[in-house]
Amino acid sequence: MNKNIIELFGVSKKFENYQALQETTISIKHGEFITLLGPSGCGKTTLLRLISGFDKPDTGKIFIDGRDVTDLPPEKRHLNMVFQSYALFPHMTVYDNVAFGLRCKKVSETEIQKRVTNVLRMVKLEALHDRKPSQLSGGQQQRVAIARAVVNEPIVLLLDEPLSALDYNLRKSMQLELKQLQRRLGITFIFVTHDQEEALSMSDRVAIMNEGYIEQLGTPKDVYEEPASLYVADFIGEANIFTTEILETYDNKLVIEIEGKRIALNNKKDFEVKQKVHIIMRPEDITVWGENEITPEESKNMLPGTVEQVIYKGSTVDLIVRLPSEKKILAAEFFNEDDEKLDYHTTEKVWIDWIPGWEVILPYEEKI
Amino acid sequence: MNKFTKYFYTICVYFFLYLPIAIVIVFSFNNAKHSLVWQGFTFKWYASLFNDSAMLRVAWHSLILGVLAATIATIIGTLAAVSLFRYRFFGKKILHGLIFILILTPEIVTAISLLLLYSFLKIPLGFWTLLLAHTALCVPFVAVTVYSRITTLDTDIFEAAMDLGATDFTIFRKIIIPLLLPAIASGWLLSFTLSLDDVIISYFVSGPSFDILPLKIYSMVRLGVKPEVNALCTLMLAFTLFAVITTYQSIFKKKPS
Numbered sequence: 001m002n003k004n005i006i007e008l009f010g011v012s013k014k015f016e017n018y019q020a021l022q023e024t025t026i027s028i029k030h031g032e033f034i035t036l037l038g039p040s041g042c043g044k045t046t047l048l049r050l051i052s053g054f055d056k057p058d059t060g061k062i063f064i065d066g067r068d069v070t071d072l073p074p075e076k077r078h079l080n081m082v083f084q085s086y087a088l089f090p091h092m093t094v095y096d097n098v099a100f101g102l103r104c105k106k107v108s109e110t111e112i113q114k115r116v117t118n119v120l121r122m123v124k125l126e127a128l129h130d131r132k133p134s135q136l137s138g139g140q141q142q143r144v145a146i147a148r149a150v151v152n153e154p155i156v157l158l159l160d161e162p163l164s165a166l167d168y169n170l171r172k173s174m175q176l177e178l179k180q181l182q183r184r185l186g187i188t189f190i191f192v193t194h195d196q197e198e199a200l201s202m203s204d205r206v207a208i209m210n211e212g213y214i215e216q217l218g219t220p221k222d223v224y225e226e227p228a229s230l231y232v233a234d235f236i237g238e239a240n241i242f243t244t245e246i247l248e249t250y251d252n253k254l255v256i257e258i259e260g261k262r263i264a265l266n267n268k269k270d271f272e273v274k275q276k277v278h279i280i281m282r283p284e285d286i287t288v289w290g291e292n293e294i295t296p297e298e299s300k301n302m303l304p305g306t307v308e309q310v311i312y313k314g315s316t317v318d319l320i321v322r323l324p325s326e327k328k329i330l331a332a333e334f335f336n337e338d339d340e341k342l343d344y345h346t347t348e349k350v351w352i353d354w355i356p357g358w359e360v361i362l363p364y365e366e367k368i
Numbered sequence: 369m370n371k372f373t374k375y376f377y378t379i380c381v382y383f384f385l386y387l388p389i390a391i392v393i394v395f396s397f398n399n400a401k402h403s404l405v406w407q408g409f410t411f412k413w414y415a416s417l418f419n420d421s422a423m424l425r426v427a428w429h430s431l432i433l434g435v436l437a438a439t440i441a442t443i444i445g446t447l448a449a450v451s452l453f454r455y456r457f458f459g460k461k462i463l464h465g466l467i468f469i470l471i472l473t474p475e476i477v478t479a480i481s482l483l484l485l486y487s488f489l490k491i492p493l494g495f496w497t498l499l500l501a502h503t504a505l506c507v508p509f510v511a512v513t514v515y516s517r518i519t520t521l522d523t524d525i526f527e528a529a530m531d532l533g534a535t536d537f538t539i540f541r542k543i544i545i546p547l548l549l550p551a552i553a554s555g556w557l558l559s560f561t562l563s564l565d566d567v568i569i570s571y572f573v574s575g576p577s578f579d580i581l582p583l584k585i586y587s588m589v590r591l592g593v594k595p596e597v598n599a600l601c602t603l604m605l606a607f608t609l610f611a612v613i614t615t616y617q618s619i620f621k622k623k624p625s
Binding site: 052054073074075080081083084085087088089090091100101104105148149152 | 522524525527528529530531532533534535538542543546547
């Protein structure tokens, strides 16, 4: 389980004048579900194609299962790819599509029949084996594409935005199916997506990419709760960002000023006085109090604000609160036993605070 | 535009396109040697056509020539289109442009240049010069037809096939050819009809040893349109239509919707 199945050392790729992938070093473990996440043009598909062998890197080395495959063509790498467009062969039946790879490897027809039938049963498409791809729904085509890849028993399965063409509900159920399939097969999945929710819910680890770099590689919990950069914080989930300067530091604490209030926070990363920082708060970590819920003493450590908009979401109520500096923040309030009503209305005066220590402090970055 | 002018306009267009053909068909059944007036229905022009052994031989020549030229042109044109699409090679852009230039070149220019070539190489005019000329005429049409179809294919399927371990030859045989079959068939039919009715190039590069239909018709009408010519043209039309319809039924209809 902990053996590295794929290792990239200083791999980069340039297309004409465009640096699609900066020098990247990454190790992927055996049996891991890893997601490459980022907006279009961030290099995630380039990275996938370099691993698959469809593109050759300009620099660096690629190892699969300890073997240097940098100069090997795709079919010699023991991995298979699921394409965004599914890329099914339109003139072949489901069975022939799935059998294609085995036939190329000159496997005997009896063996092919056994393996294809098994895989089709696994993706619940046995009954449709003699259909053409055009007679299948999007989700079924997706499953054929996956079956066609896994029937070859690859050590790594590469998936290039395989769910992006499906509608919301189907995508949700395919996410579960894919995750189950990966557990059952016990092989490594490298999954490319631009959907952060998909990435968080499916992956063992997520690599967040931006402009050809991996900004952060970590578990979904890590990248959500401890984003390494402003970009990651902003890309994964909603984030309220305050930009400020450190006024003083003492005893593992640092003092900053937000909205005219001096607030002491834990200094986890040894920030220094006068350093500019970003304070990041997730909407669900922010608590909104009505004026009559707190005492003047308590409000000393809170920020005042006005409710600008109330968005009822079923399990939560999202509030857009305007602070005195006109900055707007997003707060998500959960229904719970203490606070069943969550009865906010616009222009209501409120106080906000957050659970101390749940904020993330990052050094100042020029670009936002 | 009101309804009347719209219908009138449409009818005019159809008349302009199809009336000449209809007249040929009608007069092939007209029981009169020279008259343009309807004299009653007859099959005798067809009968005299089938009794004319010289005419049948010429028709046979055209058929052989058409099938061979279309087949060779289809093979070369398909390979050219697939290569242009799949591979990078020296002079690719020039070749791509040249194909269109060949289509646009006036036939008379092609004809004269081929004649010059043959006389330079001292090749006697006859079957082989005709076959070569017709093949050369048809190749660009096949290439363009097939190429326009191949560009509609999802290129991911080639990568998917490579990913599954298919060699270039397997991809060509199992994926490209089946998917392009409708376009290849269209290209073949187009070539066949081009060969069947080509007068200009054929006129320059044919010899007395090998007569073909379009030249025979051309020489017949120089002495006035004979009813046999009408009958012959009707048969050619029927044959072509039959070929087109059967191909359409067998290849295009099979394509899943």
